[in-house]
Amino acid sequence: MDNNPRHAGRSGPRPELGHRSYSGLGAASGESRGAGGLRLFGFSGVRERKKMKLTIFALLALLLLGSAASLARDIKADEEPCDCQTIKITGKAVWFGHMIIDKEIVVLRGGSLEIRAGTTVEFAIPPLIDSPEFPWMTVIGELKVQGEPQNPVTFTFDKSYPPQNGQDMIAVRKAKGLSVNNAVFKGAHWALHVHETPALIENSTFEGGFGGVRFKCDDLKIRNCSFVANTIGVRAINSAQPEISGNDFLANTAAIFFRDGIVEPIVTRNNFDSAEYDIKLGESQDKGFSAPGNYFTAQGEALWQKIFDGEDSEGVGKISLDPLAKEPFKRK
Secondary structure, three states, X not given: OOOOHHHOOOOOOOOOXXXXXXXXXXXXXXXXXXXXXXXXXXXXXXXXHHHHHHHXXXXXXXXXXXXXXXXXXXXXXXXXXXXXXXXXXXXXXXXXXXXXXXXEEEEOOOOEEEEEOOOEEEEOOOOOOOOOXXXXXXXXXXXXXXXXXXXXXXXXXXOOOOOOOOOEEEEEEOOOEEEEEOEEEEOOOEEEEEEOOOEEEEOOEEEOOOEEEEEEOOOOEEEOOEEEXXXXXXXEEEEEOOEEEOOEEEOOOEEEEEEEEEEOOEEEXXXXXXXXXXXXXXXXXXOOEEOOOOEEOOOOHHHHXXXXXXXXXXXXXXXXXXXXXXXXXXXX
């Protein structure tokens, strides 16, 4: 007996109705495809069948629109720049061959990147962030650039995406370590920017950029490198006992610029031939130092025109150049 009050007034047994099941966008006759399937019941008569077909088409259209909207949401989520514009290195990575880099690289703490001899690293990163504080590569872990004399590692960039003013090609910040041997850096605004990291840079060339190496780092060593046709070869601030030895500074506007806070630097066995300054001290660099055994193309009074120290501005430290090397150093 049917005690449902909604069926009051009905007599006789309820008719058995056949059914079809639709799950998602696919339709099939027979049993339902599980919970969530769209179920439609069939009735006899032409009008009812036409209504059923129209209803099916309408529901299919709604399902298609829903699927398209879901796909659009998925695509939009994939385009979020914070997820897809940075490559994060958390373990050990090795590069070789021709690497075209179209996203920011971050070597995280605990990660390491080794770049092998003969590799060309070509940056092709669009200016997604209008800021000079957006390096193309940031190292917090460890970076080893291991070129060879006849097979260096080359860093360059796609001319369609030149560096912004003040932008670093590679920024190394409180990292585990930086080792660069036999590398060539071409056209960077700043090739290397090193802060508070054990660093050795040797047998490398920095050419045709705004700046070669800038650092705030005790005991950093730059040995046997060439700085050619840059605005600034090396710039430093707040660093103790940095070593700059055995290098060639040619056709730079300023070869070495010690801005402030440089203590007991080692500057020796370098060749200098600069457009304006071979060694320049900043107005806040009140400590002088000795830089013996360097060769300067400029001689006599012309040499001192290319040195900016306490003789040029009160409160700035003074530089001693004695003894001068009599001939330029020949590199192997």
